[in-house]
Structures are given as structure tokens and as C-alpha cells.
Amino acid sequence: MRLLPNVANTRQKGLPLTVLKLDRVLVQDISHVARGQKLLKAMIHLARELDLQVVAKGVETEEQASFLKAHGVAYAQGWLYVPAMTGDALIQCATNNSNSIPKQFRGHAHAE
Numbered sequence: 059m060r061l062l063p064n065v066a067n068t069r070q071k072g073l074p075l076t077v078l079k080l081d082r083v084l085v086q087d088i089s090h091v092a093r094g095q096k097l098l099k100a101m102i103h104l105a106r107e108l109d110l111q112v113v114a115k116g117v118e119t120e121e122q123a124s125f126l127k128a129h130g131v132a133y134a135q136g137w138l139y140v141p142a143m144t145g146d147a148l149i150q151c152a153t154n155n156s157n158s159i160p161k162q163f164r165g166h167a168h169a170e
Contacts, residue, residue, distance in 0.1 A: 078110045084101070
């Protein structure tokens with residue numbers, strides 16, 4: 059878990075904090091650790107209170123994605139959406155037409 063020390067004080071001083079990223083270690087605990095679910099819910103709530111967007115990293119299962127979506131997390135990344143790829147594959151994917159985008163990734167980008 060990565061925490062920014064004294065988030066509220068830092069924001070008051072004008073630093074442009076806009077996003078809270080939930081590490082994959084936290085996301086993995088969704089399915090089997092009740093305490094992990096409670097921690098994620100608290101972190102999501104804190105992010106909302108501070109007007110931060112939330113991005114979940116390391117989403118690998120539909121169960122994880124459903125939990126996050128149900129708790130208002132609109133942005134996620136992980137193997138569920140698109141497998142890891144080399145830099146060359148990413149460049150090819152970005153420069154070719156939309157048919158080159160892996161099937162798992164199509165239609166998953168959305169905003170709140």
C-alpha cells in the first residue's frame with residue numbers, strides 16, 4: 059500500500075492531487091479478506107471526501123471489478139481488461155485501427 063503522508067495538509071498547500079490509486083495488493087484481498095474489503099471501502103470513501111478520482115490497479119477477476127464498480131470506482135486497470143504487452147505491441151495497437159485493440163479492452167473505457 060502506498061500512502062501520501064498528511065494528504066489533507068498537502069492538498070491545502072495547493073499540490074495538485076487528483077487521483078488515488080489502489081494498489082493491486084489491496085484489490086487482490088477483495089475476494090477472501092473481509093478486512094481488505096473494509097479497508098478498500100474506507101479508502102474509496104476518503105478519496106470521495108477529498109474530491110479525488112479512484113483508480114484500481116491489478117484487477118484480474120469479474121468479482122473484483124464488480125465490487126469496485128459497486129463502490130463507485132469508475133477506473134480500473136489489470137489483466138481482466140487487457141493482458142500485459144510489449145511496448146512495440148502497444149504502439150501497434152495505438153496506431154492501427156480499432157480492430158487491433160484486444161477484444162477484452164474494447165468497450166471498457168468509461169467515465170463517471
